[in-house]
Amino acid sequence: MSTSYDFDVIVVGAGPAGGMAAGTAAAMGLRTVLIEEHPEIGAPTHCSGKLQLHAFREFNLPQRLVLNTLQAGAFYAPNGAVARVRRAVPDSHVVDRAVFDRWLAHQAQERGAELLLDTRLRAAERVNGAVRVTGERSGRAFSATAALIVDAEGARPVLPKALGFQLRRRLILGLQYQMTDVDLEEPDCPEVYLGTAAAPGFFAWLMPIGDRRARVGICVDPQLAGRAPLHYLESLLQGHPVVSRRLRYARIERKLAGPIPVLASRSPTAVDGMILVGDAAGHVKATSGGGIYFSLIAARLAAESAAAYVGGDRDALIRYDRRWRRRFGRELRATTMARLALNRMTDADLNAIVATIAADERLRATIERLGDTAYQSRLLAPFMTHALRPGHLATLARPMLKIIRYGLRALWDDEIPAEENGAGEMNP
Ligand SMILES: Cc1cc2nc3c(=O)[nH]c(=O)nc-3n(C[C@H](O)[C@H](O)[C@H](O)COP(=O)(O)OP(=O)(O)OC[C@H]3O[C@@H](n4cnc5c(N)ncnc54)[C@H](O)[C@@H]3O)c2cc1C
The missing domain is CATH 3.30.9.10 (D-Amino Acid Oxidase, subunit A, domain 2)
Known part of the structure; x- marks a missing residue:
């Protein structure tokens, strides 16, 4: 590919997804810039910072980031x-998200990525086989070009629409x-x-x-x-x-x-010139709202695809979409099913589920053995099997029917109309 643009990859947003994507891309030799709208990384913080041990092992995260262990x-x-x-x-x-995000961005810089703070991007467009972003940097007009944008803007991304994404979330x-x-x-x-x-x-x-x-x-x-x-x-x-x-x-x-x-994971996450990672891509479990671990996984896959794409492999972006779905798509589907069923539960249904878990030692032992907040789908089948035992059937019949009716329906209808984007505007 031509090198007549400013960077190989522009990573937008220095949260966990952006920091990890920029660090991996830079380590692979890509000319990488990480762009963050705020003057400092990690502020304002919104997140509880619960991050599975899987992530610490997989990404070799240092223990000094740990505030508490659950x-x-x-x-x-x-x-x-x-x-x-x-x-x-x-x-x-549990991590302090500001410290965590800063550590990731620092790693990215150490590996050669450029970091631009106080730079808010407002638009993206395709130009002559490349992409251009525009916005403001410290109050002045800013623009840059690259082969590819990795969009890690978080829950409310503004750039994807211009490149043809129709986000459902x-x-x-x-x-x-x-x-x-x-x-x-x-x-x-x-x-x-x-x-x-x-x-x-x-x-x-x-x-x-x-x-x-x-x-x-x-x-x-x-x-x-x-x-x-x-x-x-x-x-x-x-x-x-x-x-x-x-x-x-x-x-x-x-x-x-x-x-x-x-409930955002069904939308495609790659088009020519842009891939989405993290919250921008809906990489969040619908039961717990946890998104950091899957964002890190997707960010690494995104950077690998970016390297292949910059090297001339035009199919690399579609492969990114397939690869993250193979890695944790099942979890997003299972938690979507669970969330849609949970949203239909009455307080009586929730009382019945909690009472059953509290009373059934074998069920609790199963949860303690198989339960994993990253891979929650592992509990679905054992839970249903326990729930269908004669002792529980009377209490759990109604919630189970809701799981079957509303949860399974989520496989083909997740209740998000195609045009819906940015629902939930409401002041705290
Ligand atoms: C209340 C709450 C509690 C949570 N608790 C947990 C938890 O305990 N565990 C867990 O795993 N997940 C949790 N989450 C979810 C988690 O915070 C997200 O999944 C995670 O932050 C996603 O990372 P990200 O990098 O995709 O996006 P973000 O962390 O949102 O980062 C996006 C970055 O992009 C920047 N940006 C956005 N637009 C632009 C632009 N146009 N130009 C330049 N910069 C831009 C933003 O300033 C931001 O720094 C929680 C979320 C909330 C709201």
Whole structure:
């Protein structure tokens, strides 16, 4: 390919997807620029920072990024009943996202990528077999050309439309407070609070991050929630019997908010001149909203495809789409099915599921053995098998029917119309 453009690859957005894509591309010898709209990387932060140990092993991430380690989970039903599980080995670490994102960007620079901060891109176009981006850098007009754009803009990307992408996604809205002096029951056990009143279309959580500190938050689906996210978070803090007890002496250190693109994975993620990674591509589990690990995997695959594309292999971009789907597409499909079924569950259904897990030692043992927050689909078949045992059938018949009816329907209809993009506009 011609080298008459400024860079081989322009990576847009210095979150986990962009940092990893830029670092990998630069290490492969591509002339790479990583462009971030904010004057500093990682601010403002929106994320809880839970990242599976798989990611630490696969990407050789240093232990000094770890704030806390999680090995257990507690699931509170709307009626206050709780099911607890504890794995034999830890599942995840918690990282400080600002520190994590800066570390990735620094690695990318060490490998030869150029980093441009305070540079907001607003448009992209194809020009003479290359692509050009335009925007502003520190208040002045900016433009650059490259063979390829790796778009890692996050949940609300602005560049893909101009190059022909038609994104389908449903945005849910997250709001959380980082708090200190929290009365934690177990420092390695995140707590999940379920219920249509607590967090319509998702859940509320308390994530211990070490030293009696925790991130306490909610996510809501604006299509199912009647009020703004702040209403649900304040109600959780003041009114939830468990949360209000844990936070009796707690103080807010900072507030974090952001959207999560769930139910977005079906859209194509590559066109001539651009590939999407991370939240921009919908690489998020629809059950938990977790996206960091899959973003890192996709970013590495994207950079490898970019190298092949710049080397003249025009099929490399389509292969990228196939490769990430082979690697974790099943998880996105399974969690989409679970989310659509969960969105139809009443509080009585959720009470029944939590009560069954709490009461059934064998089921809990299965969850503890096979449960993996990165690869959640591993639990689907064993859970259904347990649920269909005669002892549980009466209690779980209704939720199971919903999983079959709404979950399986998701295989061909994920309830997102083709034109829907940016749904969920709502102030925190
Ligand atoms: C409340 C909440 C809690 C979460 N908790 C977790 C969790 O515990 N674990 C987990 O795995 N996931 C979690 N997630 C999801 C996780 O944050 C995302 O999946 C992850 O950040 C995706 O990384 P990304 O690099 O694709 O996008 P982002 O992290 O959003 O990064 C995108 C970057 O691009 C920049 N940018 C955007 N547009 C432009 C532009 N036009 N020009 C220049 N720069 C631009 C942005 O400033 C940003 O720095 C959470 C999300 C929310 C909202």
